Amino acid sequence: MSQSSPAATAAAAAAAAGLAGGALPMGHPEPPAHPGPEPQPQPAQGYGRVLGLLGLVVTAAGYEVVTRAFFSPRHVPPLGDIVPEAGGLLTDPEFWTATGRTLAVSAIGLVIAAVAGIAIGFGIGSVPWLLKVTSSTLDFLRPVPSIVLIPVLVLVLDVAEITVLLVAVSCFWIVLFQVLYGLRDVDPVAVETARSFRLGRAARTVHVVWPTVLPYLATAFRLMVSVALALALTGGLVMGAAGLGELIWASQEAGEVAAMYALVLLTGAIGIVLDTLARLAERRLLHWHVATRRELVR
Amino acid sequence: MTARRSRALAGARGVGYALGLPVVLLALWWVAGDGSANIFLPSLREILDAFGRVWFSDVFVHDVVPSLWRLAAGYGAALLAGVAAGYVIGRWAVVRALASPALAYFRVLPAPVIIPVLLVAVGIGDTTKLIVIAFGALWPILLNTADGVRGVDEVTLETAAAYRLTGWARHRLVLRAASPQIFAGARQALGVAIILMVVSEMLMSTDGLGFTVIQFQRTFAFPEMWSGVLLLGVLGFVLAKLFELVERYALRWHRGLTGRQEGSS
Known part of the structure; x- marks a missing residue:
């Protein structure tokens, strides 16, 4: 076993380095998404950018050749058909109306989720016994995919409202858990220091708790944006709620393959x-945060 | 009070905290919903009744099993492909540079929109649903693997080189070091896969859980529909817990490490 021991040590060292960088806090059954800006896919520079462009061209060319050689344009149209169609859509008011609707639905759902999530998160998270009592229930409810609500909600609401609700429910869990993780991360020494300086509860919340939770909220926001868009589209696809999803589904049913x-x-x-x-x-929001500053220096 | 007794007491209190609220909520639902006149909202008694009737029958074989099979196959394919491709992309900078624009695109493309694309490209069938699940689950795994592999500590790699680790041993070492992040991606992918399983069955299916639930709703069989929603919820929960168990086992070296770190700092 002369090989496994250095391997294990090296792996441990790697993991320790990863942790020091704050890449992946472990040790909770459900590790929180990393607080603060995630390690960015670094903006390519010079050589890398050229390679990226090359990769894009090769991918596009490969797609073009494969589709023209092996597929009928009725199933997989070549880019030569798709791109002009996309250009046409960009000047089509119908496309922009649909986009606006989808974005509006995402935004409304997101705001509802943010308000509810922050309020409830702070409510539960700052009362220890409440957190203990509710944690099993929250853990049970969170993995339940929000789309299971569709058949239930269809009975009582209209499709636009359901889509907003789907977005809100999915985003709510993200905010709630990020707030709870953030509150758990608040430095007790900082709280005690603030207390010994006679800061009241409100002042402590503003100056100590909020800055700790904010990076977690920013992470929640970034996650929510993509989740909200995906669910707004799902609402259109599954229920025909007006918007991009519905437009895509309609063009699929009409056989307008290139348009789709x-x-x-x-x-x-x-x-x-x-x-x-x-x-x-x-x-912007976290320009003061260590992770952002470190990234700018890099 | 002896230490053992106080520990037992703490354990009992923990169980009490865990079960208290769910029991109260279920009891409330049971009592408040009993004799409900609203046909949309049947009582818990009716729903549980329907649950036994519907799901412990041949519906299980016809609908639940195909769903789970597609989920397992699609997720498994995504795991294999995602880790393999992510490894290559994370390990070699040239490949990463070549692939990065395409990756940036697929990272943000909302997974459900590929359902209509595959409907047109492949047609309705088991394969389509499988590809939908695999495609959606692929990206979180691939991107996290690439990130994790790229982030492997240089000292690790140099140590490995100094010990003349070659070939398979070296690959294993890198994968092991990247595994916490691979698991993070795989957990995210599991949620995506379950959602895509249900959505794909709602949109195009003749069997499966999502299809059955929609079918109950269309035929106004509300207790049955609720029981399906309940089953989907339980399924999501059970799979998430199973994943957690596997992760905890596979990353036990990592947990121990973090524990020691927290203790020393």
Whole structure:
């Protein structure tokens, strides 16, 4: 076993290094998503950017060749068909209306989730016995996929409301648990120090607790943006709630294959824009946080 | 009070805390819902009744088993492909640079939109649903594996080189070091896979859990529908717990390490 021992030591060293970087806090049954800005997929520079562009061109060309050689355009249209269609969509008011609806539904759901999650999270998290009493119930409810609610809700609400609710429910769990993790992370020494300086409960919350929870909330926000978009689209696909999802499903049913692929392509683009905005917002909000500063130095 | 007795007492209190609220909530539902006149909201008694009737019958074989099979196959395929591709991408900078724009795109593409794409490209069938699940679950695993592999400590790699670890031993070492992050990705992927299983069955299926629940709703069989919702919830919970057990076992070296760290700092 002369080999396994250095291997184990080295692996342990690697894990320790990872932890020191705050990459992945373990030791809770459910490790929280890392607080603060996540290690960014580093913006490629120079050489890397050229390679990235090359990779993109190769992927596109490969797709083009494969689709033209092996697939009928009725099943998998080549990019030559999809891209002009996408260009046409960009000037189509119907596309922008649908996009606006989808974004509005995501945003409303997200705001509801944020308000409810923060209120309930702080409510439960700052009362120890309440946390103990509720934790098993919360652990049970969280992994339940929110889409199981669709058949139930269809009976009482209209599809737009259900979609908002789906977004809100899924995002609510993210906020709630991030707030709870954040509260658990509050430094007791800092709290005691604040207390000995005679800071009241409100002042302690503002100056000690809130700055600790904020990075967790920023992480929650970044996660929520993509979850909200995905569920707003699901609402359109499954129930025909007005928006991009419904547009995609309608073009699939109408057999407008190139248009559908173009819509999916643009949906991905919207996802990229939202994700970039969320990261920017996070960086703005947490410019004082160690992780952000470290990243800027790098 | 002896130490053993106080420990037993603490244990009992823990169980009490864990079970208290669920029991109260269920009792409330049982009492408040009993004799409910609202057909949309049947009483808990009716739902549990329907649960036994519906799911402990051949419906289990016709609908639950295919669902679980598709979930397992799709998730398994995603695990294999995701770890393999993520390893290659994380290990070699050139591959990473080449792949990064495409990866950035698929990372943000909401998984459910691939259902209509695959419907057109592959058609309705078991394969389509399987690919949907695999495709959706693939990205969290792949991206986390790539991140984890890239983040392996340089000292580790140099130590491995100094000990002349080659080939398989070296790959195993890197994978082991990246495993906490691989597990984080796999856990995220499990949730995605369950959602995609249900959505794909709601949209295109002749069998499966999602399909059956929608079917009950369309035929106004509300207690049965609720029992299906309950089953889906329990399924999500049980799978998450199972995953946690596997993770805890596989990462026990890592847990021990963090524990010692916390103690010393």
